[in-house]
Amino acid sequence: MKYSYEGISIVSIKEMVMESFIKFDISFFSVILLLVIVITIKLRKDTRGTSSRLLQRLIWINIYMLLLEVLSWQFDMKPGTFNWYANYTTNMLFAWSTPMITCAWASYLDYQLYESHERLKKRWFYIHPLIINTIFIVINFFTPFIFSVNAENVYQREPFMWLIVVVNTFAFFYICYLAYKKKESINNEILTVLLMYVFMPVLAAGVQVLVYGAFVMWPTMAITLVITYIFLETVSTSKDYLTGLVSRHRMDDYLEYMLENKKVFTLVMIDLNDFKRINDTHGHIKGDAALKVFSSELASVFNKAKIVSRYAGDEFVLILEKFTDEDIIKRFDELRDKLFMIHQKKELPFLITFSYGHHTNHLDEDYDYQTIMNITDLKMYENKEQMKKEMQ
Secondary structure, eight states: OOOEETTEEHHHHHHHHHHHHHHTHHHHHHHHHHHHHHHHHHHOTTOOSHHHHHHHHHHHHHHHHHHHHHHHHHSTTOOSHHHHHHHHHHHHHHHHHHHHHHHHHHHHHHHHHHOOHHHHHHTGGGOHHHHHHHHHHHHHHHSOSSEEEOTTOOEEEOTTTHHHHHHHHHHHHHHHHHHHHTTTTOOHHHHHHHHHHHHHHHHHHHHHHHSTTOOOHHHHHHHHHHHHHHHHSSHHHHBOTTTOSBOHHHHHHHHHHHHHTTOOEEEEEEEETTHHHHHHHHOHHHHHHHHHHHHHHHHHHTTTOSEEEEEETTEEEEEESSOOHHHHHHHHHHHHHHHHHHHHTTSSSSOOOEEEEEEEEOTTOOOOHHHHHHHHHHHHHHHHHHHHHHHO
């Protein structure tokens, strides 16, 4: 027995769904791949921060564009007033939304280059291509020059569709210019992602403009996002190569996130005492061993910390939530005891000692990154001087 709805059989509906899936299978698989990355980011504990949030924004925009592209084709060339309005609306949204991914990419790469959320705010998160495109779409509503949908409900590109591509390309070139200005300090991972970002989507966009009906731009963008996640958001940039602690890059990113979102947290800075003497007396191999031992014990004692990071050389940073001053003092006393036992067991030919300072960021404070780091650093050196006086 065949069932039907408004003259359309269930079999026909299934055939239409299957036809759409086959036609856009690469888009659906791209959506699934991007959702897997989002879930992975959510499950990882060390990925919250400005960089991660900007990447997730990119992923959601890409998913939105993939699904909108599929939807924009579902009403094309189908008779009926509803289908005409649906066809025009979805294609208008699709044409208007295209620069969103460019704005998000520019913001993400700018942050990778300069690591400054304040800088992004001053640049309006690079929404200028979207503003220009909004003007195009408003004009297009009255005088179609980007796209049109005729009386037979057939979508067609108009001669100036290429203007959207030009606007996006200028944004690409601007990011390349920023990278050129930072060429002395840019690392290989950022350079790789930049090259992928510039060439793969631009090439795919060119193919899609030249070959009507080719659905390659947004799946290509999804592949670029996967590569970006691998190169810039995984272990290579989140872990310190020697100690295995969170890297300074990831710590900076997380600290910016906490400050931007007005979180209550405690920042702790730690410095090993007389570390230069250890290197000079026992050699750099023993110095590296000291860093590894200290890092391991620090991570063990502060296992509930949000961030345990090697900041630079023999300096370390902790970001703590819901730790009282008494908790912190107790943990550092425990750390000193552990380091003393290691020395007693002659696992190292010297005793590792350290100084630390901490500052709790409250809701009524409005410190930026540099200010809170300076405050905490000063408290650490006050502790170091106090320890020297006690030893005299």
